[in-house]
Amino acid sequence: MANSQSTRHEPLLLIGPALIVIALLFAFPAVYNIILSFQKLSPYQSPGEAIWVGLSNFTALFTNNQTAEAAWNSAFWLTTLTVVIRLVLGMAIALLLQSDVLARWKLRGVCRTAVLLPWMVPPVVAVASWKWILDGNTGVLNQVLVGLGVIPRGIPFLADTSTVWWSIIAIVVWRELPFVVIVLMAGLQSIPKDQYEAASLDHAGAWKSFLHVTVPNLRPVITVIVIVTVIQTFNNFVYVWLATGGGPGTYTQVLATRLYSAAFINNSLGQGAAIGIMMSVVVAIFAIIYFRLADRENGARA
Amino acid sequence: MTVVTSPHHTTDLGGVKSAVRRSPNRRRLRDLLIIIPTFVLLAVTIFPVVWMIFTSLRPADALAGAVPWNQFFSGLGFASYERLFNGTSFARYILNSLMISCISTLFTVILANIAAFGLSRFRFRFRRAMIFLIISTQLLPFVVLVTPVYTLFSAIGLVNSYAGIIIVYTAMTLPLAVFLMLGYFDTIPTVLDEAARMDGCSTLGVIFRIIMPVSLPGIVTVTVTAFIATWEEFLFASVLLTSEQLKTVQVGLAGFFGEYSADWGVIMAAATVAAVPTIVLFSVVQKRLVAGMAAGSVKE
Numbered sequence: 334m335a336n337s338q339s340t341r342h343e344p345l346l347l348i349g350p351a352l353i354v355i356a357l358l359f360a361f362p363a364v365y366n367i368i369l370s371f372q373k374l375s376p377y378q379s380p381g382e383a384i385w386v387g388l389s390n391f392t393a394l395f396t397n398n399q400t401a402e403a404a405w406n407s408a409f410w411l412t413t414l415t416v417v418i419r420l421v422l423g424m425a426i427a428l429l430l431q432s433d434v435l436a437r438w439k440l441r442g443v444c445r446t447a448v449l450l451p452w453m454v455p456p457v458v459a460v461a462s463w464k465w466i467l468d469g470n471t472g473v474l475n476q477v478l479v480g481l482g483v484i485p486r487g488i489p490f491l492a493d494t495s496t497v498w499w500s501i502i503a504i505v506v507w508r509e510l511p512f513v514v515i516v517l518m519a520g521l522q523s524i525p526k527d528q529y530e531a532a533s534l535d536h537a538g539a540w541k542s543f544l545h546v547t548v549p550n551l552r553p554v555i556t557v558i559v560i561v562t563v564i565q566t567f568n569n570f571v572y573v574w575l576a577t578g579g580g581p582g583t584y585t586q587v588l589a590t591r592l593y594s595a596a597f598i599n600n601s602l603g604q605g606a607a608i609g610i611m612m613s614v615v616v617a618i619f620a621i622i623y624f625r626l627a628d629r630e631n632g633a634r635a
Numbered sequence: 636m637t638v639v640t641s642p643h644h645t646t647d648l649g650g651v652k653s654a655v656r657r658s659p660n661r662r663r664l665r666d667l668l669i670i671i672p673t674f675v676l677l678a679v680t681i682f683p684v685v686w687m688i689f690t691s692l693r694p695a696d697a698l699a700g701a702v703p704w705n706q707f708f709s710g711l712g713f714a715s716y717e718r719l720f721n722g723t724s725f726a727r728y729i730l731n732s733l734m735i736s737c738i739s740t741l742f743t744v745i746l747a748n749i750a751a752f753g754l755s756r757f758r759f760r761f762r763r764a765m766i767f768l769i770i771s772t773q774l775l776p777f778v779v780l781v782t783p784v785y786t787l788f789s790a791i792g793l794v795n796s797y798a799g800i801i802i803v804y805t806a807m808t809l810p811l812a813v814f815l816m817l818g819y820f821d822t823i824p825t826v827l828d829e830a831a832r833m834d835g836c837s838t839l840g841v842i843f844r845i846i847m848p849v850s851l852p853g854i855v856t857v858t859v860t861a862f863i864a865t866w867e868e869f870l871f872a873s874v875l876l877t878s879e880q881l882k883t884v885q886v887g888l889a890g891f892f893g894e895y896s897a898d899w900g901v902i903m904a905a906a907t908v909a910a911v912p913t914i915v916l917f918s919v920v921q922k923r924l925v926a927g928m929a930a931g932s933v934k935e
Contacts, residue, residue, distance in 0.1 A: 343838060347753030348765065351746040351809055358806030359772045362783035369783055380790045426676060434669040446921070447677050450684055453917040454910050455867040457885040461892050461906040462687040465899050471698060473686060507683065515925050568776035571869050575889055589778045596782045597874060609779035616776065 423513030520554035715900035751816035819853035
């Protein structure tokens with residue numbers, strides 16, 4: 334393909350436009366975000382009017398106990414719980430859909446398509462339809478529960494502190510579970526059959542062969558699922574914001590909704606930028622520790 | 636630590652299957668242990684979508700309170716859709732979304748094809764680093780980018796403009812598109828482009844006249860993924876497009892159920908309309924998309 338000296342620059346000319354557009358959204362803003370976190374600026378001012386305020390955005394962040402609350406909500410309720418539930422349910426569903434029984438009843442194809450349905454629905458639509466199901470007065474869940482006499486009157490699931498987190502978790506798990514199921518199913522299909530046959534010759538029951546054949550084989554797949562879902566969920570804004578707006582009060586406030594409120598409702602772009610940096614650092618630390626552990630685990634196995 | 640090695644590994648496996656035989660009745664009972672959980676699972680999975688569509692078709696008074704069972708299906712119609720399209724600006728939001736998604740998807744597909752060709756057909760320094768950087772953008776948190784992007788865009792007049800959101804959406808969907816096209820191009824033999832070059836084709840000519848036509852299935856997948864991603868996006872649309880004239884479908888829909896006196900018939904009608912394009916498009920490429928995603932995750 335070496336026809337002239339233009340070949341030397343040709344790949345750069347081809348890749349350049351895409352790289353510039355990507356940099357416009359990712360690289361420049363990421364750097365500018367650091368500058369912004371040391372400034373005071375409102376969305377109604379131009380960047381030139383920014384005032385340098387040193388570390389005060391960060392000190393304000395760390396002296397405010399709402400930050401700790403939001404960090405806990407992000408890490409525990411929004412991320413850890415939903416990822417663990419997705420893994421456990423996803424594994425159960427993947428195994429269920431692999432079962433020969435479904436194939437014999439000619440249900441496998443239908444089930445595999447139906448399980449994907451929540452993933453085809455835009456997240457905003459998912460929140461809308463769950464908000465309607467969970468509505469305190471006329472929601473179908475309350476009507477059924479009251480009708481059956483389980484509860485005396487409707488519970489405002491998304492406004493009551495005892496139910497609100499579990500309601501958000503239901504929405505997140507419902508919409509995001511299919512990804513986990515798909516990847517686990519692909520992982521299951523790649524496990525060599527003879528390993529199960531060997532296990533059954535060793536008189537290993539279903540549970541034992543699950544523990545000693547399925548789980549070890551799926552370990553790399555699970556590693557990928559955990560890193561992708563943790564990062565995506567920790568940074569997710571749309572579910573909590575649209576389901577509760579961080580309420581009741583600040584009860585379900587997470588870092589992502591705090592960032593948005595700080596920047597665009599309290600009009601302090603610098604505060605928002607500071608929260609963004611804090612979130613990036615948390616994610617980076619998690620990724621480093623997680624890959625170290627995963628490497629050591631895999632090393633011990635090899 | 637636990638390594639599964641069986642001393643019987645080399646023995647003949649032919650007899651394993653016949654080892655266990657159950658009576659037909661016990662088998663049917665065991666089947667139910669799988670079938671029943673499956674139906675429960677399907678019910679929970681499908682219900683929110685079915686209920687959304689059903690609600691959008693019910694008369695307004697049926698949504699206000701409990702309805703006797705025998706009138707559950709009475710009075711179904713499109714009244715909510717009429718209120719949606721006559722009483723709100725939702726039609727305008729649909730046009731906005733269609734235009735923004737189509738244009739940014741077009742840009743993404745063109746830029747991704749050119750860039751992926753460069754990455755697939757040339758070997759140069761930093762090639763691997765470039766691919767790695769492009770993929771790693773997928774792990775960058777979007778919510779963190781929204782403040783600096785807003786500030787930068789407001790300084791150069793890109794807030795409340797189609798151009799601003801189209802740039803964001805093109806950049807947002809490009810990395811995955813480049814990655815998918817790169818995988819596709821790597822499978823196309825280079826003899827094709829060499830032959831075209833002999834006939835005097837320029838590089839862009841090779842890409843647009845030779846490579847892209849044979850990559851059509853890959854391009855369809857990339858187009859659909861990009862369209863869905865931009866159609867679904869909420870955060871940047873809500874920050875960058877605040878004027879009523881420019882709102883997208885998702886932002887408009889979120890505005891409906893943020894209001895105090897929620898008309899759930901209209902909201903569910905809007906939600907149904909907002910979900911139709913993604914469900915239809917997803918179904919079109921479902922097999923390829925799912926296989927590709929699964930393969931990507933398992934390979935790593």
